[in-house]
Amino acid sequence: xxxxxxxxxxxxxxxxxxxxxxxxxxxxxxxxxxxxxxxxxxxxxxxxxxxxxxxxxxxxxxxxxxxxxxxxxxxxxxxxxxxxxxxxxxxxxxxxxxxxxxxxxxxxxxxxxxxxxxxxxxxxxxxxxxxxxxxxxxxxxxxxxxxxxxxxxxxxxxxxxxxxxxxxxxxxxxxxxxxxxxxxxxxxxxxxxxxxxxxxxxxxxxxxxxxxxxxxxxxxxxxxxxxxxxxxxxxxxxxxxxxxxxxxxxxxxxxxxxxxxxxxxxxxxxxxxxxxxxxxxxxxxxxxxxxxxxxxx
Amino acid sequence: xxxxxxxxxxxxxxxxxxxxxxxxxxxxxxxxxxxxxxxxxxxxxxxxxxxxxxxxxxxxxxxxxxxxxxxxxxxxxxxxxxxxxxxxxxxxxxxxxxxxxxxxxxxxxxxxxxxxxxxxxxxxxxxxxxxxxxxxxxxxxxxxxxxxxxxxxxxxxxxxxxxxxxxxxxxxxxxxxxxxxxxxxxxxxxxxxxxxxxxxxxxxxxxxxxxxxxxxxxxxxxxxxxxxxxxxxxxxxxxxxxxxxxxxxxxxxxxxxxxxxxxxxxxxxxxxxxxxxxxxxxxxxxxxxxxxxxxxxxxxxxxxxxxxxxxxxxxxxxxxxxxxxxxxxxxxxxxxxxxxxxxxxxxxxxxxxxxxxxxxxxxxxxxxxxxxxxxxxxxxxxxxxxxxxxxxxxxxxxxxxxxxxxxxxxxxxxxxxxxxxxxxxxxxxxxxxxxxxxxxxxxxxx
Numbered sequence: 001x002x003x004x005x006x007x008x009x010x011x012x013x014x015x016x017x018x019x020x021x022x023x024x025x026x027x028x029x030x031x032x033x034x035x036x037x038x039x040x041x042x043x044x045x046x047x048x049x050x051x052x053x054x055x056x057x058x059x060x061x062x063x064x065x066x067x068x069x070x071x072x073x074x075x076x077x078x079x080x081x082x083x084x085x086x087x088x089x090x091x092x093x094x095x096x097x098x099x100x101x102x103x104x105x106x107x108x109x110x111x112x113x114x115x116x117x118x119x120x121x122x123x124x125x126x127x128x129x130x131x132x133x134x135x136x137x138x139x140x141x142x143x144x145x146x147x148x149x150x151x152x153x154x155x156x157x158x159x160x161x162x163x164x165x166x167x168x169x170x171x172x173x174x175x176x177x178x179x180x181x182x183x184x185x186x187x188x189x190x191x192x193x194x195x196x197x198x199x200x201x202x203x204x205x206x207x208x209x210x211x212x213x214x215x216x217x218x219x220x221x222x223x224x225x226x227x228x229x230x231x232x233x234x235x236x237x238x239x240x241x242x243x244x245x246x247x248x249x250x251x252x253x254x255x256x257x258x259x260x261x262x263x264x265x266x267x268x269x270x271x272x273x274x275x276x277x278x279x280x281x282x283x284x285x286x287x288x289x290x291x292x293x294x295x296x297x
Numbered sequence: 298x299x300x301x302x303x304x305x306x307x308x309x310x311x312x313x314x315x316x317x318x319x320x321x322x323x324x325x326x327x328x329x330x331x332x333x334x335x336x337x338x339x340x341x342x343x344x345x346x347x348x349x350x351x352x353x354x355x356x357x358x359x360x361x362x363x364x365x366x367x368x369x370x371x372x373x374x375x376x377x378x379x380x381x382x383x384x385x386x387x388x389x390x391x392x393x394x395x396x397x398x399x400x401x402x403x404x405x406x407x408x409x410x411x412x413x414x415x416x417x418x419x420x421x422x423x424x425x426x427x428x429x430x431x432x433x434x435x436x437x438x439x440x441x442x443x444x445x446x447x448x449x450x451x452x453x454x455x456x457x458x459x460x461x462x463x464x465x466x467x468x469x470x471x472x473x474x475x476x477x478x479x480x481x482x483x484x485x486x487x488x489x490x491x492x493x494x495x496x497x498x499x500x501x502x503x504x505x506x507x508x509x510x511x512x513x514x515x516x517x518x519x520x521x522x523x524x525x526x527x528x529x530x531x532x533x534x535x536x537x538x539x540x541x542x543x544x545x546x547x548x549x550x551x552x553x554x555x556x557x558x559x560x561x562x563x564x565x566x567x568x569x570x571x572x573x574x575x576x577x578x579x580x581x582x583x584x585x586x587x588x589x590x591x592x593x594x595x596x597x598x599x600x601x602x603x604x605x606x607x608x609x610x611x612x613x614x615x616x617x618x619x620x621x622x623x624x625x626x627x628x629x630x631x632x633x634x635x636x637x638x639x640x641x642x643x644x645x646x647x648x649x650x651x652x653x654x655x656x657x658x659x660x661x662x663x664x665x666x667x668x669x670x671x672x673x674x675x676x677x678x679x680x681x682x683x684x685x686x687x688x689x690x691x692x693x694x695x696x697x698x699x700x701x702x703x704x705x706x707x708x709x710x711x712x713x714x715x716x717x718x719x720x721x722x723x724x725x726x727x728x729x730x731x732x733x734x735x736x737x738x739x740x741x742x743x
Contacts, residue, residue, distance in 0.1 A: 046415075047390045047391065047393075047394050048390055048393070048394075048411060048412065048415035048417065049415050049416070050393070050394045128570070128572075129572060131570075132570050132571050132572060133568040133569075133570050133571060134501075134504075134567070134568055134571055135504060135571055135572075135573055151568060151569075151570065151719075151720065153570050154568070154569050154570055154716070154719060154720045155720055155721070156717070156720050156721070156722050239516075240515070240516040242516060242713065242716045242720070243569075243713075243716040243717055243719065243720030243722065244713045244714070244716050244717035244720065244722055245713060246720070246722075256709075259387045260705055260709070261705055261706060262390055
């Protein structure tokens with residue numbers, strides 16, 4: 001504590017100097033637009049006319065009577081509900097397999113991690129080709145075993161699951177690395193002691209590994225939920241919200257209203273609602289973490 | 298000393314950030330080219346005109362070279378801004394709101410209606426109508442419809458996209474099937490014939506398709522994509538003054554049904570989402586704009602191809618319908634007079650002849666000129682050009698896509714309903730058109 005206070009007292013201006021570019025950038029690029037969004041949501045600002053009139057909560061009233069808003073909410077929640085468990089299960093499974101040091105493990109880790117460093121738009125376009133109806137890789141492979149594949153991206157029931165799959169494969173590597181790091185931090189003595197007690201590998205996983213890496217699971221869950229509520233690029237490149245409105249999600253709807261129809265007021269009200277949903281979900285998880293995160297520093 | 302340095306550093310950083318944010322100028326709304334706004338000058342002290350175009354670096358370079366004569370004649374600088382087409386409308390709307398839009402812009406695909414109706418374009422009629430040498434009447438009247446309001450002219454079209462059908466002659470010869478050009482010569486080139494030929498030319502086992510009516514690789518504006526087809530069947534999406542949705546007729550339903558059948562019943566048409574190009578050599582007939590010929594030539598395809606007109610439907614005299622690209626002057630312009638002169642300079646008959654291999658300009662004299670009819674490499678041939686759309690325009694007329702203040706929403710709604718039909722959400726053409734009718738009528742009356 002003494003050294004800390006000494007450091008603070010010695011030259012705090014240097015510290016502030018070094019963080020100021022980031023701080024100013026955050027205030028100008030993030031914080032002020034976030035605050036402005038709430039004010040814009042109370043206006044009827046249409047960018048092309050550039051006329052702004054204060055209309056109170058009219059945009060919110062319109063929003064709650066807009067059937068597409070409910071569909072967008074349902075689609076976004078479906079995306080989230082499908083992505084979170086599959087993401088956790090797959091990443092934990094891959095981390096359990098690839099945390100060990102066996103021959104070729106580097107290759108597999110690299111293979112799983114590579115999509116993380118690929119641009120999301122490129123990734124989406126690539127999978128769009130793979131999921132083409134007649135000439136796509138998936139349906140071509142299926143046709144070799146006499147299965148007629150569906151219109152993956154032009155099927156109202158499949159559009160969201162396919163987008164979830166594409167998002168899942170892209171993000172696996174990063175979450176896997178987080179879990180591998182956490183698993184390697186679990187002291188070997190726990191496993192040794194449980195082996196003496198006759199615990200199976202499965203029992204060790206559920207009773208030692210999972211509780212020990214709970215903070216990492218908590219982190220990955222929060223990041224994935226926020227990411228899935230903000231999903232845009234995958235939807236834009238794969239389905240453009242279609243077919244019909246079957247894969248319209250929050251951010252795609254905001255994009256459409258703001259940058260296709262130039263209804264900045266209405267788009268801001270959707271953004272405000274999305275912001276509120278993310279805050280509420282994050283707060284709930286934060287409160288609940290005490291129940292299942294045991295090893296938090 | 299360290300503290301002083303730190304404070305100075307923070308002040309410099311904050312100031313530079315603020316100055317970067319404060320670079321935009323206050324919006325100005327001149328009423329016309331003669332409005333009293335101080336002309337903007339560049340570092341050379343000369344007036345500066347900025348123009349936003351889409352395309353690639355080669356196009357930008359071509360235009361910069363084309364502007365040299367104008368710069369010398371008017372003692373000014375012309376700055377060319379290259380903007381990606383997909384971001385073009387959004388960027389322009391944002392720039393207009395911030396008051397720093399380019400002086401001259403290109404507008405197309407319905408953008409012109411949005412920016413015109415929102416009062417962001419300048420009337421340049423006095424510049425183009427008063428000069429006999431400019432030959433304003435030579436511009437197709439229908440091409441001007443979407444960009445004029447009474448006597449006011451808010452832009453000049455420099456390009457349009459008449460549709461033609463590209464035929465892979467090698468595939469027809471190999472299959473021993475009578476080619477579309479023979480049906481054209483006989484006067485029997487109809488949609489019915491085209492769909493029939495498509496069935497004959499399809500061989501799924503070889504990945505060979507008979508027909509591609511539109512670019513199936515990405516989400517498409519189906520209003521534009523099917524408009525000529527709908528008109529050919531004797532139907533229309535809207536009434537004459539765009540106040541009512543009129544596709545829900547037997548003719549309209551037949552047009553929609555025919556497209557669906559080609560894709561899903563006959564399986565002779567590429568399915569939505571399929572990125573196969575005509576240049577791959579596995580598509581017998583592809584309907585696209587005339588400019589697609591450049592793509593085919595640039596792809597060095599190893600098959601013979603020819604160009605025929607789009608077929609006739611039950612309404613044999615349906616007009617050729619197309620969108621146009623326009624040069625317009627924005628109300629943000631600090632040099633509106635010079636900007637209007639630039640638009641005029643770029644759209645004279647002589648200049649359009651210079652650009653004839655890049656843009657198909659809607660000037661009657663140009664479409665019949667040797668400069669246009671002698672395409673690079675002799676393909677498409679003069680006869681193909683004349684028969685595929687020049688004569689068709691002369692005989693059946695030219696029409697521009699309709700405009701409405703809610704057109705973005707309307708076309709998105711129609712596109713979504715077509716999507717729902719193709720995805721199996723709607724079970725019939727009747728249901729699809731009925732759903733469109735209900736939703737589009739609400740948007741038309743908003």
